[in-house]
Amino acid sequence: MDAKTAAARESLRVVVTGHVDHGKSTVVGRLLADTGALPKGKLERVRAYCERHGKPFEYAFLLDALKDEQAQGITIESSRIFFKSARRDYVLVDAPGHVEFIKNMISGATQASAALLVLDAKEGVQENSRRHGYLLSMLGARRIAVLVNKMDLVDWREDAFKRLAAEYGAFLERIGARAERFIPVSGLHGDNLAAPSARMPWYRGPTALAALDAFAPEPSLAARPFRMPVQGVYQFDGDARRVVAGTVESGTLAAGDEAVFYPSGKTGVVRSIEEFPRPPKGGRVFAGSATGFSLVQPVYVRRGEIAARRGEKPPAVAARFRARLVWLGRAPLSPRKDYVLKLGTARVGVRLESVARALDASSLKADRRATSVARHEVADCVLRTAGVIAFDPVEENAACGRFVIVDGFDVCGGGLIQEALPDASSLRHEKVLARNLKWQESAISPEKREARYGQKAALVLITGARGSRRKEAAKELEARLFAAGRHVYFLGIGSALYGVNADLRAAGDHVEDIRRVAEVAHILMDSGLVLIVSASELTEEDLVLFRSAIDPDRIETFWVGSPPAGLKGKVVAVPGKTGPAVAAMRKRLADRGFYP
Ligand code: GTP
Ligand code: MG
Numbered sequence: 093m094d095a096k097t098a099a100a101r102e103s104l105r106v107v108v109t110g111h112v113d114h115g116k117s118t119v120v121g122r123l124l125a126d127t128g129a130l131p132k133g134k135l136e137r138v139r140a141y142c143e144r145h146g147k148p149f150e151y152a153f154l155l156d157a158l159k160d161e162q163a164q165g166i167t168i169e170s171s172r173i174f175f176k177s178a179r180r181d182y183v184l185v186d187a188p189g190h191v192e193f194i195k196n197m198i199s200g201a202t203q204a205s206a207a208l209l210v211l212d213a214k215e216g217v218q219e220n221s222r223r224h225g226y227l228l229s230m231l232g233a234r235r236i237a238v239l240v241n242k243m244d245l246v247d248w249r250e251d252a253f254k255r256l257a258a259e260y261g262a263f264l265e266r267i268g269a270r271a272e273r274f275i276p277v278s279g280l281h282g283d284n285l286a287a288p289s290a291r292m293p294w295y296r297g298p299t300a301l302a303a304l305d306a307f308a309p310e311p312s313l314a315a316r317p318f319r320m321p322v323q324g325v326y327q328f329d330g331d332a333r334r335v336v337a338g339t340v341e342s343g344t345l346a347a348g349d350e351a352v353f354y355p356s357g358k359t360g361v362v363r364s365i366e367e368f369p370r371p372p373k374g375g376r377v378f379a380g381s382a383t384g385f386s387l388v389q390p391v392y393v394r395r396g397e398i399a400a401r402r403g404e405k406p407p408a409v410a411a412r413f414r415a416r417l418v419w420l421g422r423a424p425l426s427p428r429k430d431y432v433l434k435l436g437t438a439r440v441g442v443r444l445e446s447v448a449r450a451l452d453a454s455s456l457k458a459d460r461r462a463t464s465v466a467r468h469e470v471a472d473c474v475l476r477t478a479g480v481i482a483f484d485p486v487e488e489n490a491a492c493g494r495f496v497i498v499d500g501f502d503v504c505g506g507g508l509i510q511e512a513l514p515d516a517s518s519l520r521h522e523k524v525l526a527r528n529l530k531w532q533e534s535a536i537s538p539e540k541r542e543a544r545y546g547q548k549a550a551l552v553l554i555t556g557a558r559g560s561r562r563k564e565a566a567k568e569l570e571a572r573l574f575a576a577g578r579h580v581y582f583l584g585i586g587s588a589l590y591g592v593n594a595d596l597r598a599a600g601d602h603v604e605d606i607r608r609v610a611e612v613a614h615i616l617m618d619s620g621l622v623l624i625v626s627a628s629e630l631t632e633e634d635l636v637l638f639r640s641a642i643d644p645d646r647i648e649t650f651w652v653g654s655p656p657a658g659l660k661g662k663v664v665a666v667p668g669k670t671g672p673a674v675a676a677m678r679k680r681l682a683d684r685g686f687y688p
Pocket of ligand 2: 118
């Protein structure tokens with residue numbers, strides 16, 4: 093199957109949005125009913141059910157009634173509704189509230205590039221009509237049709253329709269958006285949805301269905317660079333293969349291609365596509381498929397990385413970027429608070445660095461001196477993540493350029509990345525990337541070394557206040573592990589500072605000092621060692637430096653004595669006395685599975 097046949101039947105994702113009760117669900121239910129998309133007898137059954145329970149029938153009920161059902165090519169899951177017209181397949185997203193709406197617009201699964209905006213003819217333009225219009229334009233929906241619904245409530249009058257269309261059209265223009273169509277409809281009576289209305293002869297434009305069919309198709313994702321956010325790496329019993337799994341967002345990949353993972357920069361040649369229950373036709377995976385692949389030589393990659401393909405444009409890797417976001421949290425987005433950013437499968441701490449402009453999405457009142465972002469505001473701002481992440485500017489690849497921001501358990505906002513910005517950690521990371529891209533694989537795989545040595549390579553950082561017994565504890569740990577048959581090495585930080593780092597002594601470049609020690613550690617760990625490094629008073633920044641050069645899953649950090657408040661939860665505290673400290677460390681390392 094080549095790219096063309098894979099996309100033979102076109103599909104379009106359409107979000108249905110608008111103010112509460114303006115008739116979104118009714119319009120969708122009616123469209124399904126009138127296009128023959130409903131399972132046989134469904135409409136009758138829902139009507140009968142309503143009658144039995146003395147409830148007036150609502151087309152909106154059809155959506156709930158269909159939720160558990162999969163029949164005749166129509167399925168509903170959460171709020172996604174699949175249906176077909178003669179022209180193409182549709183995924184309609186009935187987005188009830190704000191948060192749902194934002195989540196749907198941003199989560200790769202239901203990115204909509206087209207939208208139906210439902211307006212109540214009688215109630216007119218409301219706060220959320222404006223807000224959603226703004227969000228749609230901001231989130232990149234280029235094809236918008238406005239359905240002026242409930243025309244029965246304004247006696248099917250042309251002047252009422254025209255007035256509303258003019259008012260809302262002017263609003264869209266102010267925000268730089270445009271509706272392709274304004275269509276007078278009635279969800280309740282079915283006018284101008286699937287069939288033209290006899291009650292509004294003055295309207296000669298297309299029905300809602302015809303307007304959907306007239307939307308230009310979504311640009312092909314297969315032609316873009318390959319992107320697959322890594323969901324996880326799985327190993328199956330009795331099988332040496334490690335399968336890198338995820339959902340392909342764009343591009344294509346086949347056996348023999350070289351995959352490059354970002355931000356780590358690790359690479360590997362694809363051995364085979366491992367799709368369940370059977371491999372894809374032609375052995376090639378395309379955008380939209382949940383898939384997996386194995387590599388000729390296993391590499392350690394983590395959930396949250398983005399798989400790309402050598403020879404194509406790589407994603408950006410940075411810890412600072414310019415973004416446009418919308419905020420929904422009750423408390424404003426504040427530069428003094430830590431949040432979590434989710435992009436693709438990555439999760440990383442994030443902070444607001446600065447706000448260029450904040451704008452109320454309904455009133456369009458702008459605040460150029462804002463330092464935080466209030467609820468329902470849209471802002472152009474700079475965000476900083478706790479470590480580097482991989483992404484694409486949204487112009488280049490929307491799927492890897494959208495993010496949500498989580499506060500505690502709640503999605504509080506989301507947005508689009510416009511461009512990567514330079515900062516110290518991205519510059520440092522460039523070195524790690526280059527090292528990984530140029531890395532010469534040893535002929536002996538890490539697995540083979542692990543099997544031979546009976547241990548996983550690890551970096552054990554032992555730190556503590558000046559005057560604490562960290563060095564004694566480190567050497568004692570080394571001796572104990574060695575006696576137990578482990579391949580272990582103690583590296584006092586001074587051994588590096590006055591050797592590999594000798595040229596830095598005069599300048600006192602602390603960051604470069606740590607970077608080099610981390611690189612030395614990286615090489616020793618590649619040889620399969622458990623490496624013990626002692627250094628006094630490592631800071632959180634130092635730990636970030638180690639983590640950016642070395643797989644964080646392979647690092648354990650101990651603080652001998654009681655750690656400062658800022659490091660609590662980030663290091664493992666062990667007793668100040670050497671004997672108990674060593675016992676605690678040995679137990680912890682074994683618990684983490686570094687050795688049996
Ligand atoms: P939320 O999901 O709660 O935001 O509402 P919604 O936008 O999905 O609205 P829904 O489809 O549930 O409709 C709200 C009410 O408007 C229901 O009672 C519908 O019967 C009614 N309604 C929808 N379309 C029409 C219409 O064309 N004419 C009239 N008279 N009522 C309508
Ligand atoms: Mg609804």
